[in-house]
Amino acid sequence: MASENPTVLFQARPPEGLSSTSPSLCEGRETWPLVHALAATLNEPDILPALTEVLGTHLVAGACLLLCHYPDAELTYTCWRQGVAPASYQVGVAESGSTLNWQRQAALELIQQTIDQAAGKARLFWQKGLAGLLRSEAGPPAWLRNIAHCTAIAVDGAGFQGAMLLLGARGITVESTVQANLASLGAIAFHQHYLQGQAQRHTEQLRYLNYLKEDFLSTLNHELRTPLTSMMLAIRMLRRPDLTPERSAMYLDILEQQCTREINLVNDLLMLQTLEAKAPAEVRQSTDLGQLLTDLANQCQEQFHQAQLTLALQLPSQPVWLVTDPERLTKVLNELVSNARKYSTPKTGVTFTLANNQGQGGRVTLQVSNLGAAIEAGDLPHIFDKFRRGPNATKNGIAGTGTGLALARGLVEQLGGTIKVSSQPSDDQLWQTCFTLEFERHDKSSHNL
Known part of the structure; x- marks a missing residue:
């Protein structure tokens, strides 16, 4: 009671x-x-x-x-x-x-x-x-x-x-x-x-991740279907009995290009997954970075010419050596130069810069810079996120799946380096986007000393 x-x-x-x-x-x-x-x-x-x-x-x-x-x-x-x-x-x-x-x-x-x-x-x-x-x-x-x-x-x-x-x-x-x-x-x-x-916050994060998933699946669907459509068309044309040898060779080139594009896309997705799963065995060797950049620039000149862009190299007078995995470093640089080519304003330039900072703890610095639209301040911290693409990428029809920069960061970290990005105003109402890579130099990297 x-x-x-x-x-x-x-x-x-x-x-x-x-x-x-x-x-x-x-x-x-x-x-x-x-x-x-x-x-x-x-x-x-x-x-x-x-x-x-x-x-x-x-x-x-x-x-x-x-x-x-x-x-x-x-x-x-x-x-x-x-x-x-x-x-x-x-x-x-x-x-x-x-x-x-x-x-x-x-x-x-x-x-x-x-x-x-x-x-x-x-x-x-x-x-x-x-x-x-x-x-x-x-x-x-x-x-x-x-x-x-x-x-x-x-x-x-x-x-x-x-x-x-x-x-x-x-x-x-x-x-x-x-x-x-x-x-x-x-x-x-x-x-x-x-x-x-x-x-x-968790709800907002889940909503954002769901958006990224849907956007990635939509982009992936396009990126997979486009090469397959070109390949199917080439195969149909190759079956024509009246096809000349010249036309046959052209369609075989199309098949090879689109097949390579498909293989590269699948390999990138698989590599991105393995980067998170475990670190692969290192295959490092002393590498001349200036020569590596020169070779890469020569391979990319035709693509840059078609995009109405120039590709310039700024290299020190003396060779710069670094003990690294040249295959993985080349993959990183390919991703960065491809990104720069896609987002550059026509009739501008992309620049490779190599610096041997012996007075700054013996670090080697690589930079890839281009001129184009600004990267919003709110997007900069997320630019290396998986499957994330800039707000203008889809609107402007820029090809890609949002895996390239995430893959580049993962590979750089495996190589013991760091990567960062900046976006600063430049002339002619354009912005300069600059990706900076830094690697520690060790004694056995100093072949030129």
Whole structure:
């Protein structure tokens, strides 16, 4: 049988010497609506704003702030004040001296001081912290001048830290049992908010991966069918009894070219898979990089001429040797030069640059640069992702499956090097895209020294 006088889980009261602005809040039975209201917010899709508003309203605070920091996620703070809807803000890592950096540091200090104060180690300087956190270009908000008291509750959970700040012109004393219950609710809310964010990010990632899969399958279908169609047409023409030897030779060349294209595509897909599965046995030998680039440039000249492009070499006066796998390095350079040819603006040039940086830790630098459309800043970090193609690739009918640059990065890493890309504005409203490869030089690579 239920008791007529429910147990008081927690109660809030003004400090000694201050008259209560809400006397009924101190009565045990009046705490139950707050308990149920706070518990109900845990089912809200946007949990922290709801919790902040309920907490501030029921405790008759002028404003209420919730702060939470997960080390592997952005810092979150939620602010509610009377007459204004609550709002949540994400504060990530920012440049030193920026407004966002000041806000982040202020929030972290508020959280740490609240935790230290609860442990009796330090005092909370909330006025300074809130002024830094809520500061805008015009300075701290005007409503903050009316705040004279702050009740701070530490929320120290598994893997995160947080604080609950109750602000007002008159203080509210929260008993230890109250603080424990509020801290527990806060911990649940913070963790649920974190899980909701993780779920949303995973959903977006799955949606993006599904988009990549569909786009890859569509592109692969085109890249496989096009050579097969050309091969089928060539075979049909070769069956004609009236075909001249010259025409027969032409169709045989078509068959060979398209068959090679198909084989290269399949080999690239298989190589990309083996790069992730295991590292192959290394076959390294001392290689003259200047000669390797010269041979590659000579092989590509006809393709560049047909594309109305020039291919230039910038080589040092002395040979540059590197102990590497020349076959795999040539594969990398072929992928990069093919990418440059496809995305270059006609009547511009592609440049191979080789540098022997003996004064920079003995590193060898290879660069492939071209002029064309800009690579958006948001696309640069993902340019080496598997099956990812630029937004204009499909629209402009540029052939490819999105595997070339991913394959190039995997091979470079197997060879012990690094690869990076930049996109900078150049003349004539074009952008220069530059792929830079760096490899460590070892003593036995220095044949020219």
